[in-house]
Amino acid sequence: QVQLVESGGGLVQPGGSLRLSCAASGFTFSSYAMSWVRQAPGKGLEWVSAINTDGRTSYADSVKGRFTISRDNAKNTLYLQMNSLKPEDTAVYYCTKVGSSAKGQGTQVTVSS
Secondary structure, eight states: OOEEEEEOOEEEOTTOOEEEEEEEESSOGGGSOEEEEEEOTTSOEEEEEEEOTTSOEEEOTTTTTTEEEEEETTTTEEEEEEOSOOGGGOEEEEEEETTOOOBOSOEEEEEOO
16 A cells, blocks of 8 residues: 655754655555645645656745755655745645545654744
8 A cells, every 4th residue: 555654854943954755655656746745733734846757846836946846766755855944834744646645644844943
């Protein structure tokens, strides 16, 4: 079955950086578009970024220019490089297989001084 395991979250000061990883298994990773979504406290899920099988990327306006999504098909791993972090980026971040409701347990990102 689809398994997604996120890691790399933590507490960081405003302006700092974090790199999230998502280890995928149970499906042919290279054949699927993948995305990151997040859920801030008391709010619904928000789409953050996606990457197609050919490497094309897309971003929410709120993170464009600050976040970079990438994938390593040899390692079945999805990444999200987050720079210039803001307090409003505080959320639990999940990776998802596009077209599926499956997501992992998430990784907490807290941006605070």
